[in-house]
Each structure stands twice: as structure tokens, then as C-alpha cells.
Amino acid sequence: MTLSVKDISLRFGGVSALTNVSFDVQEGQVTGLIGPNGAGKTSLFNVVSGIYTPTSGQVFYNDHEISKLRLDQINRLGVARTFQNIMVFPELSLVENVMIGRQSRTKAGALSSIFRTRKERNERSEAERRSIELLSYVGLDKKKDELAKNLPYGEQRQLDIARALATDPKILLLDEPAAGLNLQERVSLKALIKKLNAMDYTIVLIEHDVKLVMDLCSRIVVLEYGNKISEGDPQQVQSDPKVIAAYLGSGGE
């Protein structure tokens, strides 16, 4: 087992964002996290990735409790994430964007150091080599020297995923990666997620595009008002009356 969420509750003053949510993410799978707006999906990612400390409950990663660790500590253990809003640096090149993501892995620091020593130069060239390799995973290596701001929106999302890969994670948490993408870009994204999963990345996906989730995920967890209301394979979840009611109640989103 890779990631285990146990009885997680998260409250903001009077608002319960999550109530006793538990589920496991199995290694090598693509797990979907779905639910209407405000269901608590992003809050759960924020807890798992160390942005929020849960009010109660625990998160385990390979049997280590990570719920009290910081974002950077959890990241170093092998959990990386993207955010709903794209987090690329528009004025930097693609390869620089990915190299900044690797900065925590190099002792000398990727971009800001003056490359005086052989060790620092070697670290930089290794960081650059690996960054170009990661760009090739998402199909952007040929554009490595272009500025991020000049990429079409769909490719900026792919660059964002390459940045998340920069710390060499085992688990990738993707928060609405298809948001704002057109049909063709969604097809490319689906192929990319399948490819990354085939490369052994374990993936947890928050997504409103239910068809994309059904096509990609072997297991789906459904939240509503901070509670887990269903869990299972796509068939089970799709036919669960609680899930149908939750989606109809939210306008069929």
C-alpha cells in the first residue's frame, strides 16, 4: 500500500471541510477523487501534501505518518502535486521551469548559484539533463528553450506536470489537470496520464470531467460535503444511487 488516509477531519472555524474521510491509494494505480463543488477534494490534497494539518486523523505514506510533516518534507519522501491554477513561471524557459522544481534536490541550488566549482557545474548539467528528460515525458523537450508564457494553455498544463515530476516523486497528485482544456488537449492529457502511470507513477486525480475520470481510474473515491459517500471501481461508483443523487443535486456536474 502506498498512501493511506485515515479518519481525516479538517475544520475551518465553523466549516467542516472534511469529516472522517478514509481511503487507501494502491501503488501503481490511478485513483480518482470526485465530488461536487465544495466537496472537500482540494482540502484533502492540501492535507495529504502538507499544506494543511488535519484537525484529526492521520495520513500514512508507506507506513510513515506524514500528517504532521511540512510540504517540502512530504515532497522529499515522494509525494508531488499540481494545483488548480497553473504554477509555471511565465518569463522563464521550459527547461528553467523544470530545473527550479529540481532545486531542492541539488545541494548547490539550480539557477541562483555562481557555477564556480566542478561539483556545482556537474550538478547543474545533471539537473539540466534530467529536466530535459522530464520535458520529453510530457512531449515538450523540443520546446525546452521557449518561454513558458508562449506555450498554448494545454502545453502549460503539461509543463506544470513536468515541474511536479522534477522532484522525482512516486505519487503524483493532480488537481483538476483538465480544467480549461479543449477537447484535443483533453485527449493529449489523457494519453499523458496513461503514459505516466505506465512509467510506474501512482496517480491521484481530482477531476470534474467524469468521463475522463471513468476512462483513466481503476478506483474512484467520491466526496460530498466533506464526507466520503462512495468508493469503488468506475462501474460501482457510476451506479451508486448516492453518487447519482449527489451529482443530480449539484446540477448534474
Ligand SMILES: Nc1ncnc2c1ncn2[C@@H]1O[C@H](COP(=O)(O)OP(=O)(O)OP(=O)(O)O)[C@@H](O)[C@H]1O
Ligand atoms: N482556507 C479555507 N478557509 C475556510 N474554508 C475553506 C478553506 N478551504 C476550503 N474551505 C471550505 O471547505 C469546503 C471544501 O472546499 P474544497 O475547496 O476543498 O472543495 P473542492 O471539492 O475542492 O471544490 P471545487 O471542486 O470547487 O474545487 C468548502 O466549503 C470551502 O469553502
